Structure formats: structure tokens, C-alpha cells
Amino acid sequence: MVWLTGGALVACLVMIVGLVSMIVINGMRTYWPGPIELVTMDSGEVFLGIPTDADEENARTLYRTGNRDLGREPFRWVDLADVASVERPEDAILLERETWSIWLGVPEQAIEIDASGERVVVAQGSGEVMDYIAANHGAARARRAEIERLKKHELGGIHGRIEAQRLRVRQAELALERVGAERAVMPGAVFALVIVGMVACAIAGRTLGARASYTSRWPRLARVGLYALAGAGAMAVFLHGPWKSAGMTEAKLAVMRADAAEIEADLDVQYEELLAEVRSMEAVDARQRLVVVEPTEGRFAPVRQIEPDEPILLSQIVRVVDPNRMGLGAKLGVYGSRWGEFLTAPPRAANTEGGVLPVIVGTVMLTLLLTITVTPLGVIAALYLREYAKQGVITSVIRIAVNNLAGVPSIVYGVFGLGFFCYTVGRYVDAGPVQSMRLPPVWWWGTVGICLLTLLGSFACAVWSKPIPGTDPSRKQVFLRRVATIGWFVTFFLAVLLIARTPFFSGFFEARAADGSPTFGGRGMLWASLTLALLTLPVVIVSTEEAIAAVPNSMREGSYGCGASKWQTLRRIVLPGALPGILTGSILAMARGAGEVAPLMLVGAVKVNLDLPMSTEAPFLHLDRSFMHLGFHIYDLGFQSPDSQAARPLVWTTTLLLLAIVLSLNLVAVVIRAKLRARLSGPTV
Numbered sequence: 189m190v191w192l193t194g195g196a197l198v199a200c201l202v203m204i205v206g207l208v209s210m211i212v213i214n215g216m217r218t219y220w221p222g223p224i225e226l227v228t229m230d231s232g233e234v235f236l237g238i239p240t241d242a243d244e245e246n247a248r249t250l251y252r253t254g255n256r257d258l259g260r261e262p263f264r265w266v267d268l269a270d271v272a273s274v275e276r277p278e279d280a281i282l283l284e285r286e287t288w289s290i291w292l293g294v295p296e297q298a299i300e301i302d303a304s305g306e307r308v309v310v311a312q313g314s315g316e317v318m319d320y321i322a323a324n325h326g327a328a329r330a331r332r333a334e335i336e337r338l339k340k341h342e343l344g345g346i347h348g349r350i351e352a353q354r355l356r357v358r359q360a361e362l363a364l365e366r367v368g369a370e371r372a373v374m375p376g377a378v379f380a381l382v383i384v385g386m387v388a389c390a391i392a393g394r395t396l397g398a399r400a401s402y403t404s405r406w407p408r409l410a411r412v413g414l415y416a417l418a419g420a421g422a423m424a425v426f427l428h429g430p431w432k433s434a435g436m437t438e439a440k441l442a443v444m445r446a447d448a449a450e451i452e453a454d455l456d457v458q459y460e461e462l463l464a465e466v467r468s469m470e471a472v473d474a475r476q477r478l479v480v481v482e483p484t485e486g487r488f489a490p491v492r493q494i495e496p497d498e499p500i501l502l503s504q505i506v507r508v509v510d511p512n513r514m515g516l517g518a519k520l521g522v523y524g525s526r527w528g529e530f531l532t533a534p535p536r537a538a539n540t541e542g543g544v545l546p547v548i549v550g551t552v553m554l555t556l557l558l559t560i561t562v563t564p565l566g567v568i569a570a571l572y573l574r575e576y577a578k579q580g581v582i583t584s585v586i587r588i589a590v591n592n593l594a595g596v597p598s599i600v601y602g603v604f605g606l607g608f609f610c611y612t613v614g615r616y617v618d619a620g621p622v623q624s625m626r627l628p629p630v631w632w633w634g635t636v637g638i639c640l641l642t643l644l645g646s647f648a649c650a651v652w653s654k655p656i657p658g659t660d661p662s663r664k665q666v667f668l669r670r671v672a673t674i675g676w677f678v679t680f681f682l683a684v685l686l687i688a689r690t691p692f693f694s695g696f697f698e699a700r701a702a703d704g705s706p707t708f709g710g711r712g713m714l715w716a717s718l719t720l721a722l723l724t725l726p727v728v729i730v731s732t733e734e735a736i737a738a739v740p741n742s743m744r745e746g747s748y749g750c751g752a753s754k755w756q757t758l759r760r761i762v763l764p765g766a767l768p769g770i771l772t773g774s775i776l777a778m779a780r781g782a783g784e785v786a787p788l789m790l791v792g793a794v795k796v797n798l799d800l801p802m803s804t805e806a807p808f809l810h811l812d813r814s815f816m817h818l819g820f821h822i823y824d825l826g827f828q829s830p831d832s833q834a835a836r837p838l839v840w841t842t843t844l845l846l847l848a849i850v851l852s853l854n855l856v857a858v859v860i861r862a863k864l865r866a867r868l869s870g871p872t873v
Contacts, residue, residue, distance in 0.1 A: 208847070211847065212844060215840040215843065215844030216844070218837040218840060219523050219841075221282075221519050221522045221523065222238045222511060223238065223239070224236055224237070224282060224292060225237055225238070225239060225274050225275065226275040226280065227266060227273075227274055228272045228273045228274075229266075229270055229271060230271070230272050231270075234483045235251075235253055235482075235483065236253065236280055236292040236483060237253045237264065237266075237292065238252045239251055240263070240833075243265075246267075247268045247269065248268060249268065250263060250264070250265050250266075250833075251263070251264050251266055252290070252833070252834070253292065254282075254290035254291055255290075255293075255482055255489075256288050256831075257288045257490065257496075258482075258485070258487065262290075262831055262834060263831075263833040263834070276512045278512050278513045279295070279314035279510075280293070280294055280512055281293065281294070281318075281509065282508070282509040282511070283489060283500070283505050283507075283508060284505065284506040284508075284509070284541065285506065285537075286536055286537075287492070287537060288493065289537050289541060289831065292482060293480040293481050293482040293488070293489060294480065294481055294482075295314050295317035295318065295321075295479070295480050296313070296314075296479045296481050296488075297311065297312055297478070297479040298310050298311035298316070298321070298479075298502075299476075299477040299478070299499060300475050300477070301477070302475075307477075317478065318508075321478070321502070321508050324502060325508065328476055328501075328502040328503040329503055329506075331472070331473055332473060332503035332504075334469065335466055335469050335473065338462060338465065339466060343459065343462055343466070346458055346459045349455055350452055353451055353452055355699040356699075357441075357445055357448050358702065359699040360436055360440070360444050361441065362699060362702060363436040364437070364438070405652065408651060409644070409647065409651060412643075412644065413644050416644065420636060423636075473501060474501060476501065476503070477498075477499040477500065477501060478499055478505070480500070488500075491504065506529075506541075506542075507522070507525065529542065529543050530542075530543045530544060530841065531543060531544070531545065531548070531845075532545055534546055535796065538831070539795065539825060539835070539838075540829055540830075540831050540835045540838065544818070544842065544845065545800075546797060546799075546815070547816040547817065547818050549800050549801065549802060550800075550801060550815035550817050551818045551819075551846070552849060553713065553801055554717055554720070554792075554815065555778055555849075555850075557713070557717035558717045558718075558720040558777070558778075558781045559774055559778050559781070561717055561721040562720075562721040562725055562728050562774075562777050562781075563770070563773075563774045563777070565721065565728075566725055566728025566732055566773060566777075567732050567763075567770055569590075569725075570728075570736060573586065573587065573729070574733050574736045575754070575758060575762070587733075590725075590726045590729050590730065591726065591730065593725070593726045594726035594727060594730070597786075598723055598786045599786040599787065599790075601722055601723045601787045602719060602788070602789065602791055603790065605716070605718065606711070606790045606791050609714075609718055610710060610712075611709070613708075613715075614709040614710065614712075615701075615706070615709040616688070616695070617695060617696060617697070617707075617709070618695045618696065618698070618701040618706050618707050618708055619695035619697070619701035619709075620690070620694040620698070621688060621689055621690065621693070625689050626689055626690070626691040627689045627690070627691055629691050632686065632689070632691055632692075635682060635686055636686060638682060639686065642678050642679045642682060643679050645675050646671075646672050646675030646676050646679055647672075649668040649669070649671045649675060650668075650669070652668050653666070653672055707812045710812075711792045711814050712791075712812045712814055713810070713811045713812070713814075714811035714812065715792060716787075716788055716791045716792030716793065720781040720784060720787065720788075723780075723781065723784065724781050725777075727780065728773040728774065728776075729773075730773070731772055731773030732766065732769065732773050734769060735767075735768070735769020735770055735772070735773070736769075738769065739761070739766055743762075743765065744757055744761060744762065747761045767861075768861050768864055768865045771857055771860065771861040771864070775854050775857045775858065778850075778853055778854065779854060782818075782846070782849070782853070783819055783850065785820050785822075785823055788817050788819065788820055789820060792815055792817075793814070793815060793817040793819075793820040794814045794815070794816065794820075795816075795820075797813065797814050797816055801813045801815050818845065818849065819846065822839055822842050822846065825838050
């Protein structure tokens, strides 16, 4: 058994190390600049390519030929038997472009267009062109970055302010349509409810000062009833306050429209000024061109596919690589530059080029949100099951259900999240309940009264069901306890009904929803994090229960013996002792949630979204936005990419990055857990 168990452990370690090693090796070599070869076929065809793979069994080599905008396959298998010669010309270069992936060719000319529109050749030949690129490429890229910043942030910000004015007017129009509908309640009844609430607040304050209220049952019931009436009165004041009596009128709406039109006119002027500045910068940017010719047909890299006779702009080139003339130091520089772009830039070329910064931000933010959400829920549920719930058949069934939830396919959680969070809760947040579901105000306030009565009745039954300390409960008390339980469920149901069918709430984004542009009614970061929180909740509950059970009972008994209450014992003894185990559950939930893909495909993750869910603009955390995720990004690269061969190396690199992020987050949690464990264990003698 020793050899058997040891061998099984070694086999597991070998598989893990082998998998991680394969990911690291393939992921780290993706960005190393390979040589450019000039291949001459027996048929006389000539092309440039970068060897990326070899099939020794069939004697063939896979070349990356690029130049997709010429209508060719970007990768090509070449039989070695059909090759006449292979050379590595020193003047061959690789252009990494913003669109249409790479271009392989030989630089021939650098052109500048003067003010009259004439083309002037400023550099001729490979050496001069490379010197021209080295001297001007940085400034061209900076100019293009400034143009993109002005378009996205400045012009986009003006568009956003204009849209905000339009939505403000639209919100006022919707408010005018429902004037009087929300306040169709008898003023006398509302006034009486307000007065009762104010009196209840005053009486409740005096009742709190009486010591007998903590030991007698009737004062406790009276205090709860007065608080309930005070809450109802405050709600009536909020919903039917005198400041709401005027409401929206046609005159107010006309003034608002005039103000919005004036603001939009000023914004239009600013927009035109910025647009003129952008066009001026684009005109300067369009002057610098490069002629890089490929040997097969003698065509050069175009500025865009629909303009094949216009040479590429210098600013459209992300990076120029001449690997056949580079030394080791220069190749290391290109390698580091590509990794820097990968970690700090957005993706381009259908995710097969560029970086993954939005993907990293989305993954980390989603993981942190789900951890922050699931940990308190799991700890509270585990505390109730272990410390408060009566151990019996129902508790056992709940534990079995929690354990079974851990085995539910993740796609089921995705369907639930899409239907409940996105289409139900999100739609309610955007526009409130559907008009056909809204209760008339009188019926709604009647339901409020019934809810208050069930609340008071449930509390009264709960108070009178408690036996005298040291005695067993009577049949009447057992019956009252059951009635109280049923009453709490009825109260909860009525409260949900009041929220779901209220006539006084029309959503936080009613104007957007009315125009068919949901805010929280669609897929987004918030609903994705809540869905993953439900998915990982069983892991946290089970681990927290085990951690709480591991706290010795002698510590609890010592706390009770010192006069501490149950909550004080839980807060000062049980929870600190179980904290390392709770963090273990959080780590497991974090690791599982970070790698999930199936539910995210339904509730938030998208192929491309360059708008980060976190920014420097209010409200800073944009939880309504869809996002990019590393797991979904790997799936998209591997199975949905239009250029699968080009995306294959990025699959390894992105997988390596996902492992690094998950391990980093887990390492931080493990360090925190170790410090807490060392602090709780205290010094040893």
C-alpha cells in the first residue's frame, strides 16, 4: 500500500507538472520573432513566410505567409520535395498592422505627401526606409493615439452629454404621461396615516426608555407595532409628500425642452470644433506612407483593402520587425515589447493580434465581485445550519441539497441567471413592474395594511410561543410557534408582492428602457458575478460548516460560562477560530469561478468589448456593461476565430495568463490565511 499510494501521488504530480510545463513552454515562445524565409518553388513561385511548424513524417513545413488582404491563406503547408531553394534575405521585414494581421515584404520607399498633394520619395531602398521608420514611427503612433483619444473620449463624451439631455427630456415626457396615477389615493387617509406614523415614532421613543419593555410581552409587541406604523407613515410621506403634488406639467416640459435644446446647440459647436481638429490631425497623419512590396505579385501593403493602390500609412503600423538582421538583444527587445502590448493593449484583428487588457480587467473584477458576494452569503448560511437550526430531517435534507447543487452543470446556472437576473430583476430595475402587473394605489395600500397585520401577528405568536426558562414548551406554545413560522412566510410573500406590483416605482432607467436600450435588463458584469456566486455557494457553505465544526466545544462552553451570549460567542470565539477554513472556501470558490465559461456565455461575456467595466468616470464601476473574460477568450480563440492557425499560439499564451492570474489571487488569499492562522494560534511556549 505504501508503494501503491506513493506511486499514485507521483503519477498525479507528473501529470500536473507535465500539463503546466506544456502550457508554460508553448505560451512563452509565442512572441519570439522567427526568421523570414524566401521560398522558391519548383514551379517558379516565390513567397515570403515564417516557419511555424514542421511535419517530419510527411516532409512538409507550415509557413505563416500573412498578407490576408491579397485574398490568400495566411498559413500554408509546403512539401519539401516541391521546394527549389530557401533563403533568408536580410531586407525582408514583418509589419504588424492594426488591421488584416501581418504583412511580409521588402521595404522599397518612404513617401511623404506635400501640401499640394504631390508624392515625394524621402527614402529609397531598404536601409534608408528602415532609418526613416526609426526616426518617424514613434511620433506617428503618438499622433494616431491622440486621434483615437479625441474620437473616443472627447467626441464620445459630447455624444454622451447630448444623449443625457435627450434622456432627461424623455424621462419628463414619461412622467407627464402618468401624472396623478401614482397619487390616486384619498388625501384624508394619507394624512391620517402620516399623523399616526408621527405619533407612533414619539410613543416608540418613550417605550424604548422603559426597562419593562425588555421583559414584558405586551410592551414589546406594542413597540414593534408602533415601529411598523411609523415605517408605514414614513413611506406614505415619501410617496405622497406635498412636494410631489405639482408633478410634471406641459409648461415645465416646454422649459426643459428649451434648456435641453440650448445645451445641445452648445455641445454641437464643441463637437464641430473637435471634429475639425481631428480631421486636421488625420490629414497630417495621412502624409507619411510606406511602400513594402511582397515578391509573389509585386504588390505593396495597402492603406485599406478597398484602396489597393494607396500605400499603407506609417501610423497604421504597430511594429516593424526585421528578424533576419536582428541580434539576440534586438530580438529580446521585440519579445518584451510584444509581451508589454499583450498585457496593456486592447485586442485587434478579431482578437488574433494585440493585447488582452480588457480581458484581464474583466476576469479580475468578476472574480473579486463573486468572492465578495459569495463569502458573506455562504458564511451566514453555514452559521445558521450549524449553530441555529434544529438538527433534524429538514436540516439534513438542506445539507444534501447543498451538496447536490455543487454537481449541477454550470450551464444550468447560466440559464437561471439569464432568466431571473437579466430578464426579471434587471427589467424591474430598469423600468419597474409591467403596467399590467401594477396594483391600483388603493389596493396596494390595502395590501400594506394586511402585511402589517401579518407581521404583528407573527411577532405576537413568536413572543407568546417562548416558554418560561427552564420549562418545556406546552402544546399551545408549539402551535403558536408553527403559526408564527407560517406567518413569517406569508409576510415575506406579501412584501415581495408589494415590491413586484408597486404602482409607485417606474425604474431607474425608464427612458432608456422605453427606447429599447436596457441598462440592467440585459447581460452584464453584475448579473454574471451573482450567477457565479450561486454556482460557487455550495463550496463556501460546506467548507465553512466544516471549519465551524472544527472549533472545539470547550471554547464555546468557556464563553458561555463567562456570561457571553450566543452571538457574542459566535462573533468572538467561533468565527475567528473558523476564519482560516472560511478563507479556504473562498479560495476554492475563487478558483472555480475564475475558470467558468459556460454560464458567462449567457449572462455577460462577449467576444469584443473595449469599454472596461471599471473607469475613472462616475460611477467608476460600470456593472451594467458586458465584459471580456479570459476563459471565454480562450474558447473564442480556439473555436470561433476566423484565423485558427494564427490564434493557436495565443490560446497557449492566454491559458498561461489565466493560470497566472488565478494562482496570484489564490496566493494572496493563502498568505492572508496563513497570517490569520499564525495570529490566532498565538505564541508558543
